Amino acid sequence: MSPRNPRIPDSSNDREIPGVVGNQYRVGRRIGEGSFGVIFEGTDLNRKKAVALKFENRKASVPQLRDEYKVYKILSGVSCIPSAYYFGQEGAYNVLVIDILGPSLEDVFEKSHRKFSVKTVAMLAIQMILRIQSVHEHGLIYRDIKPDNFLLGRPNSSHETSVYMVDFGMAKYYINPKTKQHIPFRERKSLTGTARYMSINTHLGREQSRRDDLESLGHVFMYFLRGSLPWQGLKAANAKQKYSKIGEKKQTTSIKELCGGFPEEFAQYMNYVRTLGFEDKPDYKRLRGLFEQVLEKMGQRNDGMYDWVSQDHGLVCTL
Structure with a gap:
């Protein structure tokens, strides 16, 4: 008790x-x-x-x-x-x-020896893009995309492979609820979010919009595939300098370098989201389609058989 x-x-x-x-x-x-x-x-x-x-x-x-x-x-x-x-x-x-929900994607990533298969990341990407789309359709941007904030459903429930979004403390309106107008572009904004995953524009102090949530999501996908990101582990005297170094490394790391060795659709995703304008409405269906294409090319189905799930649909490890 x-x-x-x-x-x-x-x-x-x-x-x-x-x-x-x-x-x-x-x-x-x-x-x-x-x-x-x-x-x-x-x-x-x-x-x-x-x-x-x-x-x-x-x-x-x-x-x-x-x-x-x-x-x-x-x-x-x-x-x-x-x-x-x-x-x-x-x-x-x-x-x-x-x-109450199940473990976070960071939890299962740790239990999966810090690498996910291409199939698992493609299936996660489809769900995570849907979640972000739902938030955006309610006039909100999330502003703190990271694996810790995506949770699985409760183990042994019918939703145990569904991906949920939690922790909306940083969310804000990108559409003014009264005027229905998009928020204005601003610069010299303080950093909001988690440095490892935040967009390049966020590092540059620019107001966030829908594109930034999606770019952060792309960084999460590559983290899952690679096991780490090129800007992890940088040394600096203080947090401000570290954020600055991370931002510089992101800008000097080409998409080809970031996504090399993985299906071309991951690079196509990054190129698309990084070229979106501040007020542009993303084509979420097109983005999900990239990862459906990854599965199709591999001869795989979006069947919920993630790396951490056994053939009898039970969790491989105790979480």
């Missing part, structure tokens, strides 16, 4: 997490953490189902959970976006309650 009052570290001292949140959600064991705070497994006492509870210190320098809750409500009912059930304050914390 889970402890009634689990504790999580705070910058100044340990503060207790309540045993029940919102009179409805029982807090169980700690299952993860991120820059915002920590995640606990829990139970919805009314619906008798498992949920995830995200806790964030109310005094956080940039609180994100309230904004994330609003985004989940905007995306309510969208396929493979978890439902959000509750947001509120409990003691020293903001708390967000959402559907």
Whole structure:
């Protein structure tokens, strides 16, 4: 049985997490953490189902959970976006309650010896492009594409090979909800996202739009295929210099060099997304078609048989 009052570290001292949140959600064991705070497994006492509870210190320098809750409500009912059930304050914390899911793509990548097959990456790409398209169709850009933010469905469920998007704390409108106009192009913007995957334009301080989410996604695909990216492991005196070095390396690494040795469709994807204009609407169907073509050329089907799934559709490893 889970402890009634689990504790999580705070910058100044340990503060207790309540045993029940919102009179409805029982807090169980700690299952993860991120820059915002920590995640606990829990139970919805009314619906008798498992949920995830995200806790964030109310005094956080940039609180994100309230904004994330609003985004989940905007995306309510969208396929493979978890439902959000509750947001509120409990003691020293903001708390967000959402559907509980399975491991992240980063988790299964680690378990797969940090390399995915071309078939697995092509099938993931088709799903991930669909997820990004759904977000964009609601007037939002994501702005923090990374493998950690794509989760599989719960193991042993009918959705265990479905790819979900989570962690919408950095999302923002690229279409003004009132005027329905695209946001204006701006420069000298502070960096938003994860340096390893962010687009070249983001490194250059340019306002992000749909093209940047898709470029970041392309960097994730190549990370999965190669095992690492050419700009990983660069040394610098501080974070600002490191971001600058990563940006420079991205600009000097040709698409041919980045995608060499893999099906040409991966380079075609990168060329397409890097030549999109700031306000251009991406052709998502065309992009998915590239990866359907990869599978077709290999004589493979999009059958959900990923590298980490055994022939009897069970997870190969315990995650």
